Amino acid sequence: xxxxxxxxxxxxxxxxxxxxxxxxxxxxxxxxxxxxxxxxxxxxxxxxxxxxxxxxxxxxxxxxxxxxxxxxxxxxxxxxxxxxxxxxxxxxxxxxxxxxxxxxxxxxxxxxxxxxxxxxxxxxxxxxxxxxxxxxxxxxxxxxxxxxxxxxxxxxxxxxxxxxxxxxxxxxxxxxxxxxxxxxxxxxxxxxxxxxxxxxxxxxxxxxxxxxxxxxxxxxxxxxxxxxxxxxxxxxxxxxxxxxxxxxxxxxxxxxxxxxxxxxxxxxxxxxxxxxxxxxxxxxxxxxxxxxxxxxxxxxxxxxxxxxxxxxxxxxxxxxxxxxxxxxxxxxxxxxxxxxxxxxxxxxxxxxxxxxxxxxx
Amino acid sequence: xxxxxxxxxxxxxxxxxxxxxxxxxxxxxxxxxxxxxxxxxxxxxxxxxxxxxxxxxxxxxxxxxxxxxxxxxxxxxxxxxxxxxxxxxxxxxxxxxxxxxxxxxxxxxxxxxxxxxxxxxxxxxxxxxxxxxxxxxxxxxxxxxxxxxxxxxxxxxxxxxxxxxxxxxxxxxxxxxxxxxxxxxxxxxxxxxxxxxxxxxxxxxxxxxxxxxxxxxxxxxxxxxxxxxxxxxxxxxxxxxxxxxxxxxxxxxxxxxxxxxxxxxxxxxxxxxxxxxxxxxxxxxxxxxxxxxxxxxxxxxxxxxxxxxxxxxxxxxxxxxxxxxxxxxxxxxxxxxxxxxxxxxxxxxxxxxxxxxxxxx
Numbered sequence: 001x002x003x004x005x006x007x008x009x010x011x012x013x014x015x016x017x018x019x020x021x022x023x024x025x026x027x028x029x030x031x032x033x034x035x036x037x038x039x040x041x042x043x044x045x046x047x048x049x050x051x052x053x054x055x056x057x058x059x060x061x062x063x064x065x066x067x068x069x070x071x072x073x074x075x076x077x078x079x080x081x082x083x084x085x086x087x088x089x090x091x092x093x094x095x096x097x098x099x100x101x102x103x104x105x106x107x108x109x110x111x112x113x114x115x116x117x118x119x120x121x122x123x124x125x126x127x128x129x130x131x132x133x134x135x136x137x138x139x140x141x142x143x144x145x146x147x148x149x150x151x152x153x154x155x156x157x158x159x160x161x162x163x164x165x166x167x168x169x170x171x172x173x174x175x176x177x178x179x180x181x182x183x184x185x186x187x188x189x190x191x192x193x194x195x196x197x198x199x200x201x202x203x204x205x206x207x208x209x210x211x212x213x214x215x216x217x218x219x220x221x222x223x224x225x226x227x228x229x230x231x232x233x234x235x236x237x238x239x240x241x242x243x244x245x246x247x248x249x250x251x252x253x254x255x256x257x258x259x260x261x262x263x264x265x266x267x268x269x270x271x272x273x274x275x276x277x278x279x280x281x282x283x284x285x286x287x288x289x290x291x292x293x294x295x296x297x298x299x300x301x302x303x304x305x306x307x308x309x310x311x312x313x314x315x316x317x318x319x320x321x322x323x324x325x326x327x328x329x330x331x332x333x334x335x336x337x338x339x340x341x342x343x344x345x346x347x348x349x350x351x352x353x354x355x356x357x358x359x360x361x
Numbered sequence: 362x363x364x365x366x367x368x369x370x371x372x373x374x375x376x377x378x379x380x381x382x383x384x385x386x387x388x389x390x391x392x393x394x395x396x397x398x399x400x401x402x403x404x405x406x407x408x409x410x411x412x413x414x415x416x417x418x419x420x421x422x423x424x425x426x427x428x429x430x431x432x433x434x435x436x437x438x439x440x441x442x443x444x445x446x447x448x449x450x451x452x453x454x455x456x457x458x459x460x461x462x463x464x465x466x467x468x469x470x471x472x473x474x475x476x477x478x479x480x481x482x483x484x485x486x487x488x489x490x491x492x493x494x495x496x497x498x499x500x501x502x503x504x505x506x507x508x509x510x511x512x513x514x515x516x517x518x519x520x521x522x523x524x525x526x527x528x529x530x531x532x533x534x535x536x537x538x539x540x541x542x543x544x545x546x547x548x549x550x551x552x553x554x555x556x557x558x559x560x561x562x563x564x565x566x567x568x569x570x571x572x573x574x575x576x577x578x579x580x581x582x583x584x585x586x587x588x589x590x591x592x593x594x595x596x597x598x599x600x601x602x603x604x605x606x607x608x609x610x611x612x613x614x615x616x617x618x619x620x621x622x623x624x625x626x627x628x629x630x631x632x633x634x635x636x637x638x639x640x641x642x643x644x645x646x647x648x649x650x651x652x653x654x655x656x657x658x659x660x661x662x663x664x665x666x667x668x669x670x671x672x673x674x675x676x677x678x679x680x681x682x683x684x685x686x687x688x689x690x691x692x693x694x695x696x697x698x699x700x701x702x703x704x705x706x707x708x709x710x711x712x713x714x715x716x717x718x719x720x721x722x
Contacts, residue, residue: 030451031458032439032566036681037674078393090391095701097392103699104692205393312670312689313398320397327688331465338464340456
């Protein structure tokens with residue numbers, strides 16, 4: 001059995017006993033029941049993922065996977081493909097938005113070259129080469145990659161997740177870089193959710209309305225090749241991207257290792273959709289960080305049944321939303337670990353409050 | 362001239378030159394223009410407030426002001442007034458939600474007794490006594506406080522802000538604790554925005570629908586005493602709270618000292634409305650952290666022309682939303698201070714990218 005098949009068949013449901021325990025503990029804390037809103041749901045999910053009441057989520061790591069896309073030649077992006085490699089160099093030099101946001105979140109960064117046009121040469125400990133080629137083929141004219149590359153991209157992602165967890169990473173956040181990758185993500189989202197291109201396509205990092213019309217037409221022509229109810233790997237090979245496959249693999253690998261994964265924006269959502277089709281249970285290990293203005297975001301979130309923590313009108317990618325969500329996720333876990341319960345807070349506070357709060361009013 | 366009058370007449374507009382500089386610098390950073398969405402607006406505001414391109418926002422401090430409310434006797438809350446003092450003890454012991462959230466945000470906490478029923482006795486360095494009495498009078502039957510107490514509560518808040526800034530605090534976040542204070546806040550919001558009670562009143566920390574109806578009727582009867590187009594201080598003395606006046610004072614004091622203030626939820630929004638009526642320019646120093654489900658939240662935010670950073674369905678108060686927003690606000694400032702510009706990033710990245718990004722597409 002392939003690593004992909006083994007992985008998908010090994011992913012377990014969340015731990016219902018740990019979730020019940022978290023729910024019950026949540027209601028013993030010195031606050032009205034449910035008053036911490038979405039944070040309480042995240043804390044219960046984290047307990048179900050890890051089997052721990054208040055997982056410490058040590059060494060949170062933002063994995064930014066970069067690759068190029070042949071479809072960039074169709075003028076679907078505001079930027080030429082060469083910018084992908086330039087931005088990766090910026091990541092490795094520490095000067096990009098994601099570096100700043102990761103520092104603010106006390107998170108490490110790992111930059112992966114999944115297939116940038118110009119190979120990235122770096123001996124930085126922040127860098128990992130997993131090249132599947134100098135970018136995908138132009139998905140307008142034929143498959144973006146071979147079936148073998150599609151499987152391989154996912155399996156490499158699984159191994160990245162395994163290695164991260166083995167090195168002590170307890171929270172994985174996803175990011176990406178790849179000029180034209182909103183086109184690939186829109187193709188995948190349209191094909192996997194069976195929505196028309198026009199509903200899932202937007203300006204990406206900033207093309208004009210006229211260019212969006214052209215982008216929609218490119219996507220429509222590409223997905224016309226894809227049969228109804230396609231297999232997930234068919235969608236990836238026909239219209240995907242190396243980084244999208246690898247990100248889906250990281251989701252699957254993290255789920256096997258019972259490690260929470262933070263999903264960023266549109267491209268990582270397309271990866272999560274792919275992971276969902278390969279193994280529906282993997283999505284329970286995912287936390288959605290941000291819903292941006294790209295129209296496919298909400299469609300993907302709905303399909304995945306995920307509610308994003310943030311809506312900050314970001315349209316940068318790189319994992320910027322995921323990095324910003326890390327402190328919220330850690331706060332959710334720390335609440336369960338550090339807040340006083342009615343029983344633990346000592347007489348002056350707890351015993352007087354308990355009967356009042358316990359009335360459940 | 363009183364401290365309040367002096368303060369209001371001293372508050373200056375934001376620094377337009379610093380804001381322009383921040384805007385221009387934002388567009389030189391290695392990202393598409395505007396791609397960091399709401400964070401960019403916050404960064405520009407912070408520059409206008411402080412006069413600095415990337416203010417370090419050292420020693421962020423969450424000020425939680427607590428007081429009791431005579432109107433609690435009307436059964437408008439799920440909890441009796443005694444819970445206010447018990448929760449303040451919990452804050453001082455470090456076991457409340459706000460203590461955990463402040464730790465996660467690397468923020469200090471200051472707990473202020475503005476008039477809790479049972480005086481808080483503590484020699485904790487986290488505590489400050491500013492008692493104006495053992496809670497307000499029952500606002501249903503007459504003024505909650507005297508005109509003198511109304512002015513005094515605001516002036517004490519101004520002094521708190523001055524002391525915080527003098528001690529090196531560069532970001533002030535607001536929180537509150539006071540059983541029945543959503544009733545006072547709803548009265549003030551209704552009176553100051555000239556909306557009916559039914560539009561601004563909700564379940565607070567958790568009363569039943571039937572109890573909400575009763576709460577609305579209490580609020581309607583209380584605000585019926587208030588004349589049309591009332592003076593801000595009249596609204597505070599008739600239907601306000603000691604903590605709400607003090608929080609408004611902190612906003613004003615912070616604005617004089619050109620220090621950003623993070624507004625939490627419904628009660629702190631009522632304080633911001635009060636500050637706005639006393640000095641409209643003070644609101645430019647405010648950042649809205651969270652919009653909760655209490656219906657008056659959005660009405661107050663609209664009136665203040667503030668857009669909240671978070672919508673997490675919190676209904677705890679204490680400053681929980683403000684604490685969660687602190688890392689986002691620091692991230693916004695750090696972006697301007699730490700990201701590479703096209704000019705600074707070095708040849709490999711910058712000079713190739715510059716002409717592309719600069720094309721403004």
